[in-house]
Amino acid sequence: MLTDWPLDTLRDYRPARTEPDDFDDFWAATTGEAAAAAWPARLEPYDAGLATVEVYDVTFAGHAGQPVRGWLLLPRHRSGPLPCVVEYIGYGSGRGLPHDWLFWSAAGYAHLVMDTRGQGAAGSLTGDTPDPDPSGAPQANGFLTRGVTDPARYYYRRVFSDAVRAVETARLIPQVDPTRIVVAGGSQGGGIALAAAGLLDGLAGVLADVPFLCHFRRAVDVTDAGPYGELGSYLQTRRDEVDQVFHTLGYFDGLNFAARITAPVLVSVALMDRICPPSTVFAAYHHCSSADKDIVVWPYNGHEGGAAFQRVEQLRWLGKRVPVGASGTS
């Protein structure tokens, strides 16, 4: 059943954005600090037992130079640098094992999967990246409220900073064509992709499926399921921090990143999604500044969205914008 407004209403929904005055300064400082602390990524060959895929266990300098893990998967047979999909992961999971991520390399792309710091201990995929030095302030379950009273210490500041660094890391990988980087992800991964796309220039594409981390105020009014429910729990308990919390979240709202995106964007949304309600996704989509944007609507799906069907849409969409090219594989 529908979990939010009907499609006609969603198509017209353009809420006002709330953005802190120093939004750009905040992020310039954050990404600048990360860039300053960066060190060369380590790519160690990893024996995943896979015949067609070359796998590297990647460690790169993330936020504030803190090490972040990832997997780099390359089609073993290739010629010349490849376009690269930098993928961010859904809530709760980590990078798992290389064979959890076979799609984009099979399609001929280089594929860099970024571990999400601190996650990967109660989802379907394990993670290998700690989130060192969080504030340790009282928090609800999960990660959405970790450090939420202070933009500088908020968890997603570090994650989004990692995400920018992941793209910059990809750009320096010899097997990757730095002019053809796509950011991608579903749910939390989609929210991170929007953030990265709002903070970075020169991306070749953005693939954001049923993105999380958008339009927090409406989200907690509309759902208590999934990670938005963690924010609800926090506000339920710490009644005196409501304004402070939403002030922090203003620096992290996908609507504000969307308004800065200029790369081509393909979003997907599901009308029966209780985890990331469609009004929050449409709000982000409508604020997206990209001249080349499209949204795929899955009317009868929940948070799984289009799943493999959406992969097909993405292959087609990317094929027109960021093709693997004749020289992509041999």
Added chain:
Amino acid sequence: MLTDWPLDTLRDYRPARTEPDDFDDFWAATTGEAAAAAWPARLEPYDAGLATVEVYDVTFAGHAGQPVRGWLLLPRHRSGPLPCVVEYIGYGSGRGLPHDWLFWSAAGYAHLVMDTRGQGAAGSLTGDTPDPDPSGAPQANGFLTRGVTDPARYYYRRVFSDAVRAVETARLIPQVDPTRIVVAGGSQGGGIALAAAGLLDGLAGVLADVPFLCHFRRAVDVTDAGPYGELGSYLQTRRDEVDQVFHTLGYFDGLNFAARITAPVLVSVALMDRICPPSTVFAAYHHCSSADKDIVVWPYNGHEGGAAFQRVEQLRWLGKRVPVGASGTS
């Protein structure tokens, strides 16, 4: 939490089997009928947009010559015939799209995914194979009770017959080494793999994860979750058919197939599995006649079992018994 006995008890659990006298005759007739009706498989190249994988849309003669669909995935770069994993699918899902099945070809194996007839309309993956001409007798939700009052018309007679035919189909595929066929699957797929392995000679290996379709009497006493719950619902309603139903199921119980397996077997089981309770899996494992058998126990997992970790176990286990070989890929 544990959903069945503790591990020590499970390790000692060897229940008596109940087997109809004509079990072997029944299956000889079934597979003979299918073989007699067989026609050459059709392998049509399929453009899945994948650079490293060659994909064929397969249609082969299943039970009684009825067409069954599948995907054949081959590493695009290879030399010589490959060992082949014939995979059966979990309950409710169908063959989906080729990019749902990238693991075994990435590992260098030929991979034939058999669609499960009639399924794939309410799971995570769509299916493309009808189940023509079922008896249409009253049935509970799902497939477990379709035709369950008559062994000859029971749904899994057709499915298991398809499964045997899938192996025979694989043996005739030019790119496949017919002496190195492995049957594999999880949940329903694991139960089908056990059945196929009990009905076929000359298999190189059997990979059965948290298998379904074993030890029905105990299953319905221990759980009402998942597909075993459908059997419970049936017996709850049709109180006068209990004996008849269990008589039919005697022809389809994984315990009876296990007792006939001689190929190397790797089973996995999860102690917190409510869908396929571990006592039913251990019962099958303990009855397995194979001289080379092992079981991987996941003590803190539910029906997801070992997931990617189990894939690693399988790669290692197969690597010793059915290696891709130096010539497997180029």
Added chain:
Amino acid sequence: MLTDWPLDTLRDYRPARTEPDDFDDFWAATTGEAAAAAWPARLEPYDAGLATVEVYDVTFAGHAGQPVRGWLLLPRHRSGPLPCVVEYIGYGSGRGLPHDWLFWSAAGYAHLVMDTRGQGAAGSLTGDTPDPDPSGAPQANGFLTRGVTDPARYYYRRVFSDAVRAVETARLIPQVDPTRIVVAGGSQGGGIALAAAGLLDGLAGVLADVPFLCHFRRAVDVTDAGPYGELGSYLQTRRDEVDQVFHTLGYFDGLNFAARITAPVLVSVALMDRICPPSTVFAAYHHCSSADKDIVVWPYNGHEGGAAFQRVEQLRWLGKRVPVGASGTS
């Protein structure tokens, strides 16, 4: 709590109907085919141990001449032909046992209960009628999506065709007055009754309680409970068949049958019904063409609707239109 709009809104809800151009041809062909294949019904006396009721185990020619079972219950003491209630059954159940159906014969009516083909294996009542020769196409749990991609093979084509045949069978029963036939049922039974009433002339009345099978598009938007949820599951999985599915359902939507009903109609609806949302029922009611129609609203009930209280309403309503008559019993 209310599960749909408030009553005022419901009273004004008159959505447009979507009807295939060949709707009438489709059904004329279907019922014509059934009539052509018909053979004389078999009525075998059945010893149900009941003193006041004469019971017959009925087998009649249903869709395409396929045998359909039913119970005929007659008050043992009677004089002359009786008006007859032809009753269709709720989802999941079959005809059960004769003593599950004592109301209408106790009230002095002949009562023909039609088994629903394929059902009766996981509800409260068992069934005895197979649904031979379905397409076997992949389907979700239950019956609502059995063959849903093809109007000609869709499950409810056979059921509605059976339903018409049941009335025609009743008209030929010697103890029945063929001019005083009423069709009746609750939930699925109500939906079937509306269909039969839309396809048949000369009925003396229609009793449809909380009818199912009406206004499918809204139903799946409003609820995921009960059988409409099966349709939702199907569309969730088979994302590329949405248009095809709703095209098929256009031939089976209660709104389209209601628009053809001319017999007197008594509908009931419950405002807290999550299984058959009241907007779908009001939509059917408002499209009903009958000059003599009424709707009973149960404001605080769920899918149970008026239950025994609705029986009283029906007895009164029928008493004015299809009385048993002085000669009905002796």
Added chain:
Amino acid sequence: MLTDWPLDTLRDYRPARTEPDDFDDFWAATTGEAAAAAWPARLEPYDAGLATVEVYDVTFAGHAGQPVRGWLLLPRHRSGPLPCVVEYIGYGSGRGLPHDWLFWSAAGYAHLVMDTRGQGAAGSLTGDTPDPDPSGAPQANGFLTRGVTDPARYYYRRVFSDAVRAVETARLIPQVDPTRIVVAGGSQGGGIALAAAGLLDGLAGVLADVPFLCHFRRAVDVTDAGPYGELGSYLQTRRDEVDQVFHTLGYFDGLNFAARITAPVLVSVALMDRICPPSTVFAAYHHCSSADKDIVVWPYNGHEGGAAFQRVEQLRWLGKRVPVGASGTS
């Protein structure tokens, strides 16, 4: 799934009974008081719109002479006095409407349905009998703990006293053969039937389906579902009344009534019953003193037990012991 021990263990389960020393005195005083206060029952013809059944709205003197309602249903065509089934009702429901109770009269028996005082406001059937002058002591939801600290004021003292009076009322109805009275009921009705049978001589039979009100101590240890859960809630809150409560319940435990039953008894039990766990039913059955007793086991059913199938068993069983007789109907 099983909700209690497996059948083998249940078959051997014979727990000790706990019975207050003055059990018989307590009940002799109770029934004596009721008998002393009795006044002639009122039987008012009731127009239920039923052709084959003669219905009376009964008001009889129950506990302490308080009025209790009921329905008397008689087959309209009969000759001579009939054997009579006195039926008690399941928890939460009242006597409803006459057409809710058509089975026994259709089978040729007189049928007296006793309303359960105070109940019938949140179940499927309404009730018409107040429970005047309860102690009003704090109680959990429902009726199981109404007055539970004092045997003299406990709710079921009044109900069981009503139940005895219902049989005595039936014995004086002219159309009833007073030597052929059967008490019957399911769930709470079954528990009341056991109590009435333990308190009355000369009954022709006892039909108790999945009886409630047996072996309270085990019940609250085994289940928190249904009405036993109300007792659990009470003990959870009023921690200092545990002994007092179980002392009271000693006067009302079906085990103690069963030990006094001498009439023929047919019990049914369901092994997947969470409401009335099978160990509590077997405990009562094993303590039953009747020389002619039997138990029907429904291995795959929950609290619905055998439903219509159990009715068939009961018709057969009664047919041998309390037949309607050739003269029963005309």
Added chain:
Amino acid sequence: MLTDWPLDTLRDYRPARTEPDDFDDFWAATTGEAAAAAWPARLEPYDAGLATVEVYDVTFAGHAGQPVRGWLLLPRHRSGPLPCVVEYIGYGSGRGLPHDWLFWSAAGYAHLVMDTRGQGAAGSLTGDTPDPDPSGAPQANGFLTRGVTDPARYYYRRVFSDAVRAVETARLIPQVDPTRIVVAGGSQGGGIALAAAGLLDGLAGVLADVPFLCHFRRAVDVTDAGPYGELGSYLQTRRDEVDQVFHTLGYFDGLNFAARITAPVLVSVALMDRICPPSTVFAAYHHCSSADKDIVVWPYNGHEGGAAFQRVEQLRWLGKRVPVGASGTS
């Protein structure tokens, strides 16, 4: 998530009230009858093992002179009469033990906690007051429908009458300043406080948190959780009593009491409250006649509302209106 309208809509919600013509007469008679039957309260010192609090076990004449229990807690060190908070209790609980109620005496107020008759057997706190002589009419679980067909016998007539008597009792306690009485409570306690405040003159304040017992018609349309759900169950079953029930409830609706309140009022409401939906609370608040009224909105809370944060609000609010005073403690 929001369980009712958004705040803007709630702020504007002023539904019409439905009030019986003899509302004032009804309550004048009720309170007059109670006053006439009153006898002097008994205050027995109670050893709760508390050093700073003097505790009395109170028994006062409630409705119709029936004894009602309570606790009186006084700060042990005090000088002169104290302002007194008369507190009513949430649904299901009773007065519990004195150390369950330490807040107001610690704040320097005298504190009289009134037991709720009949309750305290399945909540978190036990109760000690029976509800003698209810009508015993069929009722749903709980207390909301006890006697609901008759205003004179309805449960809350007795409870509200007790509540008025509790204030009158407090006014006669020597340690209490009769001019400074505040009524207070949360949920049911808040509803009782509104009723008491509508029936009594001269109160110094009213504290009603997330009050229950307001705007019944909307409540049952909006929620089926908690005690309003009991009313829904009743109406679901006893379909023919809907008008009668709402007529009774007209005498007990918080909206009608609110319209008579002149004392200062502080209400609190929670926007995610499923038990007492905010529209029902705002409706009462908007009808409140008090010139000095305020409402505290907890936007992210459920039925727990502001909890300890609301206590702080109340201390501040009372501090300005009913201060303990310099002489309050020594």
Added chain:
Amino acid sequence: MLTDWPLDTLRDYRPARTEPDDFDDFWAATTGEAAAAAWPARLEPYDAGLATVEVYDVTFAGHAGQPVRGWLLLPRHRSGPLPCVVEYIGYGSGRGLPHDWLFWSAAGYAHLVMDTRGQGAAGSLTGDTPDPDPSGAPQANGFLTRGVTDPARYYYRRVFSDAVRAVETARLIPQVDPTRIVVAGGSQGGGIALAAAGLLDGLAGVLADVPFLCHFRRAVDVTDAGPYGELGSYLQTRRDEVDQVFHTLGYFDGLNFAARITAPVLVSVALMDRICPPSTVFAAYHHCSSADKDIVVWPYNGHEGGAAFQRVEQLRWLGKRVPVGASGTS
């Protein structure tokens, strides 16, 4: 219903303990490090608006000298130093507001409530103490798995170290008698109390209600509810860390602390507790070395245990061992 073994079995349950060889060294180092880093506690008067209670907002040096907050509540009227209850808090909550903690001061004791670092953002009470510098390793929801792969970085190392420091802080508070310190808590608070009591000499008493953090291996086998379920989720995901996790937990298991306790101990346990299964509590109790120990069994309670009834038990028990004394208050 029972959630674990019956009481007889529990009474006999004495599982082997698993203790790392360097358990004592580990804790000596931990507490030594904390002692070395300690600085004088700050006690700031706090205006909680309470007349009878003197409140201080406490900040003391916890683990590694990190600041930990707490409330000190003292009866305002007292003479001489008081015995002091040091209380630890249940899972998820923080110290809340002073008026959440009125019991022990009302009983005449000094009362130091220790905030639990990092908690208090999604429970019923807010917290004010961050958990600075955790490892940030991937973790499941909540706190039970924070840093669980490394004893030195595990969350409860810091918490238990805080707990020892809280007692040492209390001993230096002028209004407290350092020879009469009692540690107390329920659930997590009970587990912390056992740990503190195992690490400290000279305590006057230990009050542990339904303690958490005991016998982890059994806990995850028996329950998936509450915080033990977080451990289950972790092990479910990070399958390769099972041994490492249980090795860490060996340093934190209440069984090992219990074996070191010599102070008088009063434990409580609830037989229907799904959160802290009774077998885990009895295991701790049976290993407790104290010569003066007792356990209160609440047979019909869940995790709420004895609640206010247990407070009464504690007052009595403490009254004999750590009385407030005649001079305790004036």
